[in-house]
Amino acid sequence: MIDLTDLRARPEAYQDAAKKKRIAVDVGSFLKLDETRRGLILAIDEMRAKKNAVSKAVPTMKGTEKEKTIAQMKKLGDELKAKEEELQTIEVKFQHTLLLLPGIPLDRVPVGKDDSENVEIRTHGKIPKFAFEIQSHMTIGTNLDIIDVPRGVKIAGSRSYFLKGDGARLELAVLLFTLDHLAKKGFTPFIPPVLANYDALMGTSYFPGGEEQAYAIGVQKEKDGALESDGLFLIGTSEVSVASYHSGETLALEELPKRYCGISNCFRREAGTYGKDTQGLYRIHQFQKVEQVVLCENDPKVSAAMHAEILQNAEEVLQALELPYRVVDVCTGDMGRGQVYKNDIETWMPSRNSYGETHSCSTFYDFQSRRLNMKYVARDGSKKFVHTLNNTCIASPRILIPILEIYQNKDGSVTIPEVLRPYMGGKKIIEK
RNA sequence: GGAGGGAUGGCUGAGUGGUCGAAAGCGCCUGACUUGAAAUCAGGUAGGCCCCCUGGGUCUCGUGGGUUCGAAUCCCACUCCCUCCGCCA
Numbered sequence: 001m002i003d004l005t006d007l008r009a010r011p012e013a014y015q016d017a018a019k020k021k022r023i024a025v026d027v028g029s030f031l032k033l034d035e036t037r038r039g040l041i042l043a044i045d046e047m048r049a050k051k052n053a054v055s056k057a058v059p060t061m062k063g064t065e066k067e068k069t070i071a072q073m074k075k076l077g078d079e080l081k082a083k084e085e086e087l088q089t090i091e092v093k094f095q096h097t098l099l100l101l102p103g104i105p106l107d108r109v110p111v112g113k114d115d116s117e118n119v120e121i122r123t124h125g126k127i128p129k130f131a132f133e134i135q136s137h138m139t140i141g142t143n144l145d146i147i148d149v150p151r152g153v154k155i156a157g158s159r160s161y162f163l164k165g166d167g168a169r170l171e172l173a174v175l176l177f178t179l180d181h182l183a184k185k186g187f188t189p190f191i192p193p194v195l196a197n198y199d200a201l202m203g204t205s206y207f208p209g210g211e212e213q214a215y216a217i218g219v220q221k222e223k224d225g226a227l228e229s230d231g232l233f234l235i236g237t238s239e240v241s242v243a244s245y246h247s248g249e250t251l252a253l254e255e256l257p258k259r260y261c262g263i264s265n266c267f268r269r270e271a272g273t274y275g276k277d278t279q280g281l282y283r284i285h286q287f288q289k290v291e292q293v294v295l296c297e298n299d300p301k302v303s304a305a306m307h308a309e310i311l312q313n314a315e316e317v318l319q320a321l322e323l324p325y326r327v328v329d330v331c332t333g334d335m336g337r338g339q340v341y342k343n344d345i346e347t348w349m350p351s352r353n354s355y356g357e358t359h360s361c362s363t364f365y366d367f368q369s370r371r372l373n374m375k376y377v378a379r380d381g382s383k384k385f386v387h388t389l390n391n392t393c394i395a396s397p398r399i400l401i402p403i404l405e406i407y408q409n410k411d412g413s414v415t416i417p418e419v420l421r422p423y424m425g426g427k428k429i430i431e432k
Numbered sequence: 433g434g435a436g437g438g439a440u441g442g443c444u445g446a447g448u449g450g451u452c453g454a455a456a457g458c459g460c461c462u463g464a465c466u467u468g469a470a471a472u473c474a475g476g477u478a479g480g481c482c483c484c485c486u487g488g489g490u491c492u493c494g495u496g497g498g499u500u501c502g503a504a505u506c507c508c509a510c511u512c513c514c515u516c517c518g519c520c521a
Binding site for chain 2: 038041069070076077
């Protein structure tokens with residue numbers, strides 16, 4: 001959520017941000033709504049003040065004066081109710097639109113329409129050359145019997161899969177390695193609820209807008225089969241639960257920054273992606289992820305330093321796995337509503353003959369913390385909204401794509417990255 | 433799934449229709465006393481919104497609705513928590 005005072009002061013900056021982020025929202029009509037709303041609040045407050053004053057005096061009255069006053073108040077009460085209903089209608093619209101207004105991207109963010117206009121800022125590692133004809137992770141995984149898509153589809157429909165045997169172990173190895181790496185850096189690991197309510201999804205700014213990407217939880221009604229909602233949703237990232245951990249709280253300055261990481265299954269409906277990335281483990285409904293979440297002081301310098309830190313943590317994991325990657329500045333059109341700055345890390349995927357997105361590092365400033373009502377006591381004693389940031393540290397099985405493909409051998413076996421071997425009982429190679 | 437109990441300020445907890453945003457205690461802050469601290473004493477101590485903003489108004493006693501001139505208090509619905517029984521990883 002944006003700062004209303006700031007919006008009133010420079011509405012054009014928000015309209016510009018919406019345009020650059022390709023978000024359809026009319027700041028001008030929102031401001032008109034805001035004015036109407038404030039006018040109504042003023043009128044209502046005045047009526048209430050009168051009502052309260054008279055009600056206070058009623059007990060001291062008697063006889064006809066009392067009866068007359070009560071009759072007048074009844075009339076005022078009716079008028080008040082009508083005004084309140086009017087306000088309610090406007091309030092709903094107001095709050096809804098308020099949640100749609102975007103955070104303003106930093107000046108350094110490249111302007112662009114979609115991910116094709118993201119800007120590479122650095123690369124790391126050499127793109128491998130193979131002396132033999134390479135196989136895709138799907139061929140490798142199927143032949144080694146560590147990935148089974150057909151049976152996944154049998155059980156859970158399209159975009160489903162089984163990881164099996166060393167495939168399952170490899171995923172856990174990569175997750176545990178990452179978790180250990182973050183623990184060394186002082187990050188507190190969380191196993192969060194994977195079910196979250198509307199407030200958590202709204203607070204992290206997935207809702208409103210992202211409803212169709214989330215699985216809703218409920219029971220099917222016997223009669224018509226419609227979903228009777230429990231009001232809960234499966235999270236698409238542990239950011240939802242972990243960033244909401246301190247919602248409604250006021251933290252002490254000394255507690256900051258909070259360095260947290262969530263490890264969880266993540267669920268995405270991938271609605272509207274028919275025909276996109278249908279092959280393999282790139283775009284699927286369920287995956288596991290270690291996600292970094294940071295809460296820090298409301299200071300652009302501090303959050304910029306934290307952004308660099310969590311970006312580096314992820315890069316270090318890729319470097320340890322010896323996977324080539326590049327970092328891009330995400331352009332305005334590919335950013336979310338709330339983010340002010342975002343980098344993606346893309347890891348080299350031989351079968352795609354390109355880099356594929358594996359990480360996403362976002363700075364929100366106070367966009368999320370305003371929605372989550374998450375404050376801290378600043379140096380001057382005032383209460384301020386924290387800055388929030390998050391970044392993937394590893395997401396699997398997507399990361400298995402480069403691992404299997406880059407570490408594949410001519411005979412169809414896969415060498416296990418050295419740093420993962422301790423997590424697989426010292427095993428060095430996955431073979432038939 | 434069955435039975436019961438509960439939700440009030442940072443915490444404990446009083447309050448069953450009118451001057452209650454709310455007693456008391458604890459905690460915290462400020463001041464006095466003290467070499468310092470403790471103890472003691474005095475004062476202060478929720479948040480949101482709106483305005484003609486050194487001030488004023490309004491809303492909030494789990495949430496939403498209702499009754500009433502007036503609701504923390506009465507009525508209805510919902511949510512969450514706790515205890516016991518049953519079932520269960």
